[in-house]
Amino acid sequence: MSTTDLPHGERGCDRAAVHIAATVARWFRSPGCQSQPAGRITRGRNLCRTKKLGSTLCQALLSRTQDQYLRFWEKSMLGNIEKPVLTMPMLWQEAAQFAEYESNIFETKLFGVTDGKAVGTYLEHKFTNHLLGIYKFNQGNSASGIDFPELQVDMKVTSSKQPQSSCPYKSARQKIFGLGYHLIVFVYEKYDDHEARTGRLNILNTIFIDRSRTADYQMTRGICDILDRNGNEDDLIAFMADRNLPIDDIEAQRIAEELMRTRPNQGYLTISNALQWRLQYGRVIQEAGAVPGIERIR
Incomplete structure (x- = not known):
């Protein structure tokens, strides 16, 4: 029709x-x-x-x-x-509004749930379905690896008790040069109403992290310090080895040469080495709104 x-x-x-x-x-x-x-x-x-x-x-x-x-x-x-069509400003606006009214929703299916992954999946699906009812956009899949590939944005949901999540490992270079895409992070605290047997997610922070800020904080700070002290390729290779960056000698040499040409942006994530990257958001929550590229949406 x-x-x-x-x-x-x-x-x-x-x-x-x-x-x-x-x-x-x-x-x-x-x-x-x-x-x-x-x-x-x-x-x-x-x-x-x-x-x-x-x-x-x-x-x-x-x-x-x-x-x-x-x-x-x-x-x-x-x-x-x-x-x-979903745009970045619309995504920010919808994320702020979604966080506001979702914080007041009492949901029976959340009662007693302590698995952070299950809570994250629930909230991610609910926000995505909410957007699908209003906007036109392509959903992420296993090939793209992120939730909003057209905007180059991935969505993360984490508890305020331990603000962290995982993301696919593509290259050790991500720890220095960033993940290659933006992040939108919902940080919640969960309440259970034992009398009504319902659960509620109070979304404390909704933060947008520009891809230029998605590298590891200590790794990029150390590299920038070396460059500020007139360090050379050998210094950079030694530093990467000390930090146990999972790369071979050839790749270490390539990265060192690139760093001598192009200074990396200061990252603000804490990224742990694993089969999947483990992203920790404590510093991002503290710096949101004070550092360009880390914006507090709500």
Whole structure:
């Protein structure tokens, strides 16, 4: 069915209008909606006025009821209306809003769950499905290795008690030059309500790490110190050996030559050697908002 088959007032809608409808529908489904439906509708109408969108859809939204909003968005979720393409600013905005209302969700399937990997999978799938209902983008797969390949962003979920996660090992060079993609990290603390037998994830931090900051902190700091003291290739090779970087002599020589030509960016992750890299985020949480490339989204 095309947009011409939609009810009167929904024809000729544009992408911005579809995004407005998605936003309002998300508010209706968010915590507190049932107790404050009038406020949610008013907020959606004010947004339409603020954006001054001239499409017939947005004009129609100003007089719609909650059920009409939801029926319209269900049509678009079925593919009747083209969704906007997910961009980096939209991803940041959605991550902040998702973290805010997810922190108030009490979920029975989370009660008693202590496995961090299970919690991470739950939250990653929920956020991805949330985005799929609003935007158009290609999901990550085993080949790409990251969640949002078009934006070069991977999503990580970690507990505040031990903020760390794993990522695929591709090359020892990642510890010096970075992972090669950005990270968006949700840091949560979990609460269980034993009386209601529900669990809740309070998302304390939502942080974006630019790929230029995804190298190992101590490794890059040591290399930069050597370069600042007029070190040479031999100094760099010795340092990499002392740090047990998993490379052979030939690769060590290649990296040293490259470092003499190009100074690495200071990384802020702690990366442990293993079959998979072990990423630790303690320093990132502390420095978010204070270091360019490490942004506190929420």
